[in-house]
Amino acid sequence: MTPQINRQVRLKSRPSGVPQPEHFEIVAAPVPVLSERQVLVRNEYLSVEPAMRGWVSAVANYSNPVGIGEVMRSFSAGTVIASSHPGFAEGDQVMGMLGWQDYAVSDGSNIVRKVRESDLPLSLSLGVLGLNGITAYFGLLDLGKPRPGDTVVVSTAAAAVGSAVGQIAKLMGCRTVGITGGAEKVKLCIDEFRYDAAIDYKAGNIAGRLAADSPRGVDVYYDNTAAAISDAVMIQLALGARAVICGTASISSWDPPPSGPRVELHLLVKRARMSGFIIFDYQHRYEEAIARLAAWVRDGSLRYREDIVDGIEDCPGAIAELYRGENLGKRVIRLRH
């Protein structure tokens, strides 16, 4: 049966900071008819990412902002239900930039990969076996360059990327310290993600507790916050430390750019470096990361948490919810068809 209605979450107006429900609208559109070399994907899971704030922002960024009236850009995972494209067959499971909508038509260019881990839940292709896991993997290993015995500090330690960073660092023989918000997430860090220590930033005195916990300093700092948590970590870098800049979740708006303590003296005295990266630059190496991540998931050495909610109606408020830190685990929206 050919589907008739395609619900889409479209960007209604441009937010200046974190997008709120009122910046989106849900519209019922017709399901498009396939042209040549196209596939029709029925989305089953829609992803929610901190990076989406950047994707709708007019502030200079690494990609063009989503246009007003356009379907919200997102990773989605689903099943090919019709194909005139030689590379895809009906029944293929795929993950791609398919947007916040029920159905997506694609010429293949925005499909990131076919999901072949059929023994594992499809939703993982949006989380630990998707961009979150891949981001953790390359950011930590390529830029952080952890060595056995290193102290690796992770901000947003219980979240989708951070929890994978902490566990991969542990697999590399490092001592891991997670920074997260609230007692429940601290417990999750220790019990589930097996950090050696976890610090609740909401309890204050991050710097003091980090100094007590890691007196020899921080060798690798994997950051997703770019604010007070980072300021507390940067003053405790070890000689030769590597700070990996993955996200800036604690900055409510980059326009105008916020100020913070200058980092130059720490970098100089500690012969340290700060490096930023965008995971899309690693596209040619995704499968290498996913193969390793999937093996760790299968043998239980890489754990994950999902926070799956049902219904496209949840999309408009989902990014703001993420920034409020309310969810435990990777936020995924499951579609009912």
Place this chain on the structure above:
Amino acid sequence: MTPQINRQVRLKSRPSGVPQPEHFEIVAAPVPVLSERQVLVRNEYLSVEPAMRGWVSAVANYSNPVGIGEVMRSFSAGTVIASSHPGFAEGDQVMGMLGWQDYAVSDGSNIVRKVRESDLPLSLSLGVLGLNGITAYFGLLDLGKPRPGDTVVVSTAAAAVGSAVGQIAKLMGCRTVGITGGAEKVKLCIDEFRYDAAIDYKAGNIAGRLAADSPRGVDVYYDNTAAAISDAVMIQLALGARAVICGTASISSWDPPPSGPRVELHLLVKRARMSGFIIFDYQHRYEEAIARLAAWVRDGSLRYREDIVDGIEDCPGAIAELYRGENLGKRVIRLRH
């Protein structure tokens, strides 16, 4: 004739920012008698470095601060006039951490090297063939990793380190832009150090002029300032840019640490990195750098400016003068014996 009096410039009190004349005193001490395995060096040139601010600072740093009452730590160049050390003979020219004084006794451990470029002035061993040149060489080549065609921006572009950075970058096939203070130094950058462009930060609008001059962005930024000049450069990094943190001359005090615009978003969006370094980590490779620098000096492709003043009386005010940017060329103090 054995010298009788050793004039020493001692640290009298601890400055909180840039050391001023009143933080030092000149004392006449006896010339020490040699024990076994020691050398007596008659200093001929004393160096003045921006880094000296850090050496007398109580703020956490890469070396223990000079103690109150101790001879001011400095590089000096001179001649061995007596030796009971098998590694040194009378007449050897040496450069080392020999302090702001007429005569230094050493067991060899604080002698950085024997100066063997006898065809070149001994004073160069404190400048372009000393730590300044070496700092420029390794900071630019090892951390900045310039590629032919790159745009390399240098702050303190007319100074001892910066002028060498600009010229080495040019030798590597880069386009060089110097940032310096005042029309006289701008002229020096263009005429003497052959920068492709030079910007006078005192004329304001650094960011606008840099954008006009380098619309494709900055590939390498070699910094010695850590303040407004850097802020203007960091917003114009090219993809994959490398910022090298060599010094923080524009910060009058690091206690308390000053604030500035956060750099995380620039590093992330531009997949860029900021790295700090301390040249002392490269000690095992000094001769490699000096051999190459000396060859460039001899064939005229690496030019230098010296600002030589006579008399140890000039020492107490020399660091503050450096920070006021009053000198043109490497400041060296020549001793009359």
